[in-house]
Amino acid sequence: MTRAALLPLTTFLIAIAFFTGSRANAHDWPCWGGQPSRNMLATTEESPLPAGFKPPNEHSGNLNQAGQNIRWSVPLGSQTFGNPVVANGRVLVGTNNGPADEADHKDLGVLLCLDAATGKTLWRHEEPKLRVGNVSDWEECGICSSPAVAGDRVYVVANTCQVICLDLNSKDRATVLWRYDMRDELGVFPLNMTSSSPLVVDGRVYVSTSNSVDWTLKHTPNPAAPALIALDAKTGRLLGAEASGISGRTFHSNWCSPSFGRAADRDLLLFGGGDGWVYAFDPIPVKTDGKMILRELWRYDANPPSRKVLDGKPLKYGSANGPGEVIATPVCVDGRVYASTGQSPESGDGAGALHCINPDGTGDLTETGRVWLNELVRRSLSTPAVVGKLLFTADIAGHIRCVDIATGNELWTHDAESNVWASPLVADGRLYIGAESGAYFIFDAAGQKKLIAQIEFDDPIYSSTIVADRTLYVATSKRLYAIADKAR
Numbered sequence: 228m229t230r231a232a233l234l235p236l237t238t239f240l241i242a243i244a245f246f247t248g249s250r251a252n253a254h255d256w257p258c259w260g261g262q263p264s265r266n267m268l269a270t271t272e273e274s275p276l277p278a279g280f281k282p283p284n285e286h287s288g289n290l291n292q293a294g295q296n297i298r299w300s301v302p303l304g305s306q307t308f309g310n311p312v313v314a315n316g317r318v319l320v321g322t323n324n325g326p327a328d329e330a331d332h333k334d335l336g337v338l339l340c341l342d343a344a345t346g347k348t349l350w351r352h353e354e355p356k357l358r359v360g361n362v363s364d365w366e367e368c369g370i371c372s373s374p375a376v377a378g379d380r381v382y383v384v385a386n387t388c389q390v391i392c393l394d395l396n397s398k399d400r401a402t403v404l405w406r407y408d409m410r411d412e413l414g415v416f417p418l419n420m421t422s423s424s425p426l427v428v429d430g431r432v433y434v435s436t437s438n439s440v441d442w443t444l445k446h447t448p449n450p451a452a453p454a455l456i457a458l459d460a461k462t463g464r465l466l467g468a469e470a471s472g473i474s475g476r477t478f479h480s481n482w483c484s485p486s487f488g489r490a491a492d493r494d495l496l497l498f499g500g501g502d503g504w505v506y507a508f509d510p511i512p513v514k515t516d517g518k519m520i521l522r523e524l525w526r527y528d529a530n531p532p533s534r535k536v537l538d539g540k541p542l543k544y545g546s547a548n549g550p551g552e553v554i555a556t557p558v559c560v561d562g563r564v565y566a567s568t569g570q571s572p573e574s575g576d577g578a579g580a581l582h583c584i585n586p587d588g589t590g591d592l593t594e595t596g597r598v599w600l601n602e603l604v605r606r607s608l609s610t611p612a613v614v615g616k617l618l619f620t621a622d623i624a625g626h627i628r629c630v631d632i633a634t635g636n637e638l639w640t641h642d643a644e645s646n647v648w649a650s651p652l653v654a655d656g657r658l659y660i661g662a663e664s665g666a667y668f669i670f671d672a673a674g675q676k677k678l679i680a681q682i683e684f685d686d687p688i689y690s691s692t693i694v695a696d697r698t699l700y701v702a703t704s705k706r707l708y709a710i711a712d713k714a715r
Contacts, residue, residue, distance in 0.1 A: 254696040257314040258375035259424035260610065261693065263487035265556045267612035269654040269694045276655040276699060277712045278669065279680040298698060298709040299346035304337060306367050307704050308648075310424070313695035314376035316343050317395065320707060321383065323369030324353070336370040336386035338393075338401070343696065346709060352393060352401035354385045362442050363388070363417045372484075373424035375432075377460065380404065382425040382432050388417050390425065390434055392463060405463035409436050412465065413456070416441065416448040417480065419571075424484040426496075428510060431466060432458045433496060439480035444545075450475035455485060455498050457512055457521060467512025467519040469498070471526070476502035478544045478552050479571055488559025491587040496521065497564060499553025503530045505566045507586055527584050528593040529553055529568050531600055534578060545570075548578045555620075555650070556610040559586065563598060563632070565618060569606040572648060576624040579606040583635060599635035604628065610650040610691075612658070617674060619658055621647040627660060629674065639676035643668065650691040654699075661688030661701060 260267060281295035302325075309321030317340050324335040336354035341347065357364035364386050374383040381393040381401075388410045394402040409415040418439030426433040438452045453468035454477070473481065483499035487510065496510040508521040515522070530550040535542055542549035551568035558565050564584040570577065583598040605622035612619045617638070618630040625643040630636065645664030652659045657679065658670040665684040671677040686703040693700050699710040 255314045256693045256695040257312055257377070258427065259310060259312070259373035259484055260486065260556065263426060263428050264559060265484070265486040265610055266558050266560055267610060267650050267652050267691065268614050269652065275712050276657065276694065276697065277710060278657065280682065280710050282682070282684055282708055284685070296710055296713055298711050300706055300708045301341065301346040301348075303339070303702065303705055303707055304369055305705060306369060307702050308368065308371040308689045310373040310690045311693055311700045311702055311707060312374055312376060313343055313693065313700065315379075315395065317341065317349060318343050318346075318700065318707070318709075319374045319376070319381060320702060321370030321372060321374065323367050327367055334366055338370055338374060338381075338383055340381075340395070340397070340401070341707075343698075343709070346707070350397040350399055350401050354387050354389075357387055361419065363419065364421075365419050368420055371420055371422045375425040375427050377427040380460070382427060382460070384421055384423045384425060384434050386421055388415060388421040388437065390432065390458060390463065392460075407458055407463045407465070409456070413468070414449040414452045416452070418442070419480070422482045426485045426487060427460060428487050430460045431510070432460050433485045433510070434458070435481045435483055435485060435498065437480055437482060438474045438477065439501070440477060444479070447474055447477060454481040454500060455508070455521060457510075465519075467521050469506070469508060469523070470515070470518070470520040471506060471523045473500040473502050473504075473506070476500075478502065478550065480552075482554050483552075484556050486556050486558060488564065488586070490559060490562045490564075493524070495524065495559060495586060497557040497559060499529070499555065499557050499566060501552045503528065503550050503552050503568060505529050505553055505557050505564065505582070505584065507564075525586065525589050525592045525596070527582070527591075527596055529566055529580060529582055531580055531602065533602060534568070534580065545574060546577075551577070551579060551606055554608050558611055558613060560613040562586070565611050565613060565632075567604060567607040567609070567611070567620065569608050569623065572608065572623055572646065574606070577606045578602070579604045579622060581607070581620065581630070581635070583632065601630060601635040601637070603637060608648050608650075612651045612653040614653045614672060617672070619651040619653060619672065621649070621651060621660060623647065625662060627651070627658075627668065627670070629676070631674070638674045641668070641670070641676060641678065648689045652692045652694065654694045659692045659699065661690075661692065661703075663687045663689065665703065667701065
């Protein structure tokens with residue numbers, strides 16, 4: 228085929244990658260969850276991932292030593308909560324501006340773009356802190372959201388409550404292509420932090436707004452503001468917003484990142500509300516009463532009766548056995564939706580619920596759509612990984628769980644003896660997950676528990692492990708590690 232004949236095909240393939248948000252490279256991990264479904268599952272093809280590794284000792288004075296199966300490691304800020312993504316030979320990760328005890332330290336939100344082969348910084352993007360301080364932009368937290376890459380564009384929700392589109396091919400400092408300020412445009416009020424990982428599908432960018440209650444935890448400054456919006460991926464123009472009244476019922480904040488699924492021959496835009504309900508919307512905005520909205524298809528109450536009433540008395544939000552919101556991303560796999568309840572980690576441990584939902588109906592599916600309910604789980608921030616007949620998840624209290632997806636029964640549980648914020652990754656037949664203590668666990672991804680390795684990092688792990696091009700990426704609060712089997 229001639230070069231001239233190849234040009235139209237190349238243009239077509241680039242357009243497909245941009246407008247669908249699918250992986251331009253099958254070995255990439257371009258967004259939270261790796262794909263629009265957000266299912267934390269990856270294939271590694273012919274080359275194995277390491278069954279074990281050893282990070283260099285950060286206190287040895289030689290941070291660049293290789294360690295065991297460590298391709299490279301680089302310093303991040305002093306606190307890192309965002310998950311890395313990998314696309315087109317680049318690694319992107321949100322963090323802060325480094326140690327606060329430095330004399331010239333300036334508190335900022337930071338997005339780093341690194342060379343996937345070497346870890347070298349290609350460019351850096353900085354966002355100032357909101358002037359309201361900890362009320363809406365907690366000190367030293369940086370950018371907490373995973374970015375998303377589609378084509379040559381990077382989309383990220385910053386600490387400033389802005390959706391920002393950047394040029395992936397920037398040099399040194401990122402080139403901003405557009406911004407959408409959710410506080411100015413929608414009247415959104417984020418409490419403590421803005422956090423949402425963008426979902427890019429069919430030329431639209433979907434994000435949760437982090438609209439919240441105020442510092443009293445009792446009042447919502449703008450209950451009419453949407454919790455979920457869709458923007459034009461090219462221009463940043465608002466295309467539509469949910470109109471289901473989620474903000475008016477929100478317990479704390481709307482921090483869930485949306486996902487995409489398909490069931491009963493229809494596309495589903497899935498979202499976990501700050502009111503404790505799981506929602507499915509039509510992803511294509513429609514005009515209703517003069518406004519462009521994301522039309523609700525169904526909703527499901529993720530707080531079972533046991534989380535609302537105890538011994539005939541109503542349970543309040545924040546109590547140990549009371550209701551929670553949905554922070555972990557709902558996942559749709561093989562015609563079923565899996566979702567769990569949780570709360571801000573500051574609220575501590577408490578009772579949760581894990582659900583399997585049949586998404587085929589419309590309206591309120593709380594009773595008709597329930598396939599099973601597991602009330603043994605605690606509050607959870609972890610997006611589940613579903614593979615075959617198994618579901619893997621974790622809760623804030625530190626229990627790593629394997630569940631039978633047919634029944635919801637637990638097949639095994641492992642106590643990490645530490646809080647777990649991260650979501651599990653299943654790749655190469657193994658389960659990878661880290662804990663706040665710095666402990667890192669590798670299990671067989673099987674129905675019988677087999678702990679392959681427990682590895683100790685020097686700093687807390689709040690982020691989820693990802694895999695791209697047969698390399699694991701593990702971010703601690705202060706450092707990012709690229710890990711691969713050296714036998715390859």
